[in-house]
Amino acid sequence: MPLNIRFMQRQDIPQVTVIDRDAFPTEWPPTNFPRELENGLAYYIIAYQPKNQDSPTTQKFSGKEKQPGIMDRIRKFFASPQTPPDDPQEDIDIVGFAGMWLMADEAHITSIASRKENRRQGIGEALMIAIVELAMAKQARIVTLEARVSNLVAQNLYTKFGFDKLGVRKAYYLDNKEDAVIMSTEYVGSPSFKEKFTQVKESYQQKFGVIHNEVAVKK
Numbered sequence: 001m002p003l004n005i006r007f008m009q010r011q012d013i014p015q016v017t018v019i020d021r022d023a024f025p026t027e028w029p030p031t032n033f034p035r036e037l038e039n040g041l042a043y044y045i046i047a048y049q050p051k052n053q054d055s056p057t058t059q060k061f062s063g064k065e066k067q068p069g070i071m072d073r074i075r076k077f078f079a080s081p082q083t084p085p086d087d088p089q090e091d092i093d094i095v096g097f098a099g100m101w102l103m104a105d106e107a108h109i110t111s112i113a114s115r116k117e118n119r120r121q122g123i124g125e126a127l128m129i130a131i132v133e134l135a136m137a138k139q140a141r142i143v144t145l146e147a148r149v150s151n152l153v154a155q156n157l158y159t160k161f162g163f164d165k166l167g168v169r170k171a172y173y174l175d176n177k178e179d180a181v182i183m184s185t186e187y188v189g190s191p192s193f194k195e196k197f198t199q200v201k202e203s204y205q206q207k208f209g210v211i212h213n214e215v216a217v218k219k
């Protein structure tokens with residue numbers, strides 16, 4: 001099934017929150033997605049597939065469902081931005097998400113996660129391709145991030161994209177005082193980075209097919 005990527009929208013928050021809590025169960029406070037979507041510096045993307053009708057998690061939309069009444073509409077109109085939307089996406093299965101903050105010429109990846117049951121299927125890599133392309137399109141010079149020193153899976157993913165370890169932030173994570181490793185790309189406009197990135201993208205496409213990336217179109 002093709003993998004699609006687009007910018008996150010409010011109605012994605014319920015599914016994204018489940019993935020986020022599953023991926024980062026001890027991180028506190030949890031990501032405030034409604035606020036992040038209002039944040040002019042932040043860019044959040046999701047990877048999704050059309051809902052698989054055979055999936056046990058599929059909640060099929062029944063045409064006989066109750067239409068929202070006037071009180072439902074009024075409640076929705078006055079709902080604060082912190083209130084999760086009550087109309088989660090019914091037609092797509094969100095399988096991962098990633099976030100980036102763009103500060104001056106630095107793109108900082110704030111989070112990336114793929115749904116537990118869909119790991120090792122290229123979703124993390126597809127999200128990285130899309131977020132790095134977005135950073136390049138936004139004229140970032142470098143892309144940076146932090147990862148737990150123990151999170152070798154994530155570090156492998158970043159190393160594959162040419163991130164290098166620059167240093168350590170001591171006791172960065174509040175839950176267990178774990179150190180963070182700081183990683184960064186070289187200048188993303190450099191021929192060496194572009195060449196490596198193109199290689200990674202081409203080998204991804206050979207293995208998993210072309211990503212339908214709406215983020216790339218709507219720069």
Ligand SMILES: CC(C)(COP(=O)(O)OP(=O)(O)OC[C@H]1O[C@@H](n2cnc3c(N)ncnc32)[C@H](O)[C@@H]1OP(=O)(O)O)[C@@H](O)C(=O)NCCC(=O)NCCS
Binds near residue numbers: 111119
């Ligand atoms: C990190 C994470 C996003 C990877 O997502 P994924 O969809 O499983 O990744 P992919 O299938 O695209 O794998 C891409 C690369 O990641 C690395 N990787 C992924 N799973 C790995 C594993 N179990 N062991 C070692 N390396 C692994 C490899 O380099 C892999 O490339 P390869 O297949 O050529 O070896 C996912 O494990 C996750 O959501 N983890 C929890 C949240 C998290 O830790 N996020 C990072 C915070 S810094």
